[in-house]
Amino acid sequence: MACPSRALSYLFPTRSKLNTRSQLTLLKPSYSSLRLSSPCVISSLRSSCLCVICKGLEFRAKASMAEVKIQKGKTNLSVFDSEEVLAVSLAKYTADLAEKFSTERGAFTVVLSGGSLIKSLRKLVEPPYVSSIDWSKWHVFWVDERVVPKDHPDSNYKLAYDGFLSKVPILPGNVYAINDALSAEGAADDYETCLKHLVQRKVIDTSEASGFPKFDLMLLGMGPDGHVASLFPGHPLVHENQKWVTFIKDSPKPPPERITFTFPVINSSAYIALVICGTGKADAVQKVLGKDQSLDLLPAEMVSAEGELTWFLDKAAAPKL
Numbered sequence: 395m396a397c398p399s400r401a402l403s404y405l406f407p408t409r410s411k412l413n414t415r416s417q418l419t420l421l422k423p424s425y426s427s428l429r430l431s432s433p434c435v436i437s438s439l440r441s442s443c444l445c446v447i448c449k450g451l452e453f454r455a456k457a458s459m460a461e462v463k464i465q466k467g468k469t470n471l472s473v474f475d476s477e478e479v480l481a482v483s484l485a486k487y488t489a490d491l492a493e494k495f496s497t498e499r500g501a502f503t504v505v506l507s508g509g510s511l512i513k514s515l516r517k518l519v520e521p522p523y524v525s526s527i528d529w530s531k532w533h534v535f536w537v538d539e540r541v542v543p544k545d546h547p548d549s550n551y552k553l554a555y556d557g558f559l560s561k562v563p564i565l566p567g568n569v570y571a572i573n574d575a576l577s578a579e580g581a582a583d584d585y586e587t588c589l590k591h592l593v594q595r596k597v598i599d600t601s602e603a604s605g606f607p608k609f610d611l612m613l614l615g616m617g618p619d620g621h622v623a624s625l626f627p628g629h630p631l632v633h634e635n636q637k638w639v640t641f642i643k644d645s646p647k648p649p650p651e652r653i654t655f656t657f658p659v660i661n662s663s664a665y666i667a668l669v670i671c672g673t674g675k676a677d678a679v680q681k682v683l684g685k686d687q688s689l690d691l692l693p694a695e696m697v698s699a700e701g702e703l704t705w706f707l708d709k710a711a712a713p714k715l
């Protein structure tokens with residue numbers, strides 16, 4: 395549906411035409427402010443999202459029981475009242491994409507990060523999703539992995555296995571962990587070779603635009619410094635444009651040795667969700683989604699999906715927007 399006036403009529407169903415800040419303030423003082431500086435599209439309005447903000451477009455509504463998803467170009471942005479509400483929405487988003495790709499391609503390739511993302515996927519292992527999803531179609535990968543044994547507390551595989559994979563019937567052969575017997579360099583090469591085989595078998599799609607593998611869904615977290623995967627601000631790896639998978643031995647976030655997908659692979663994805671919660675992320679969120687136009691891009695600012703990029707924020711991560 396078109397925005398702004400139509401969108402506002404959904405927020406204020408008693409009035410059919412609202413398109414200026416003054417009208418909004420007049421009608422509903424609790425909605426703190428509204429400024430629309432470019433056209434946008436609102437794709438849905440549901441319960442429990444707090445507000446939405448997008449570059450070139452600012453929309454602030456202090457409603458605790460409304461979810462407004464704003465789409466600008468290929469980017470969606472939602473700010474949720476709490477991480478709990480975000481987790482509900484993330485489960486539906488993921489389940490819907492799993493169904494779409496399982497039907498269209500006969501496979502669903504999903505890429506996980508480490509960190510708090512895994513906890514935010516917890517609703518997928520609960521009804522209705524745990525029994526409604528066709529888990530046999532899932533192929534699971536990691537956008538980055540720490541070079542440690544799979545049973546090490548730092549392992550992203552272990553984190554995902556304990557919190558998610560062990561609770562759903564994904565085929566063990568469809569879970570692609572790194573070879574933890576290898577060095578960082580060896581593990582990166584080995585993982586890239588594994589991806590190449592899966593591309594040949596068409597389990598993983600290929601981007602016609604870039605020639606890089608095209609994953610169906612990439613679920614990314616972001617560090618307080620704005621890093622994604624193991625691509626850190628100011629590190630030369632952010633510019634790698636040949637390899638699919640590379641390695642780092644001096645990660646500023648411990649442990650130091652990791653492998654990571656490169657930006658050409660990340661940005662060839664059909665769908666990307668950036669899932670960001672907590673006050674510790676507020677500064678980076680402000681830099682990435684606020685008005686800062688500096689040329690010095692954080693890795694999170696370099697993320698773009700071939701299909702659609704969706705930001706899932708809780709309100710703790712978004713007070714500065």
Ligand SMILES: O=C(O)[C@H](O)[C@@H](O)[C@H](O)[C@H](O)COP(=O)(O)O
Nearest residue numbers: 507508509510615616617622623
């Ligand atoms: O292995 C890793 O360290 C992660 O994959 C990393 O990229 C993570 O996603 C972010 O650091 C966010 O982590 P939090 O959500 O825990 O802050």
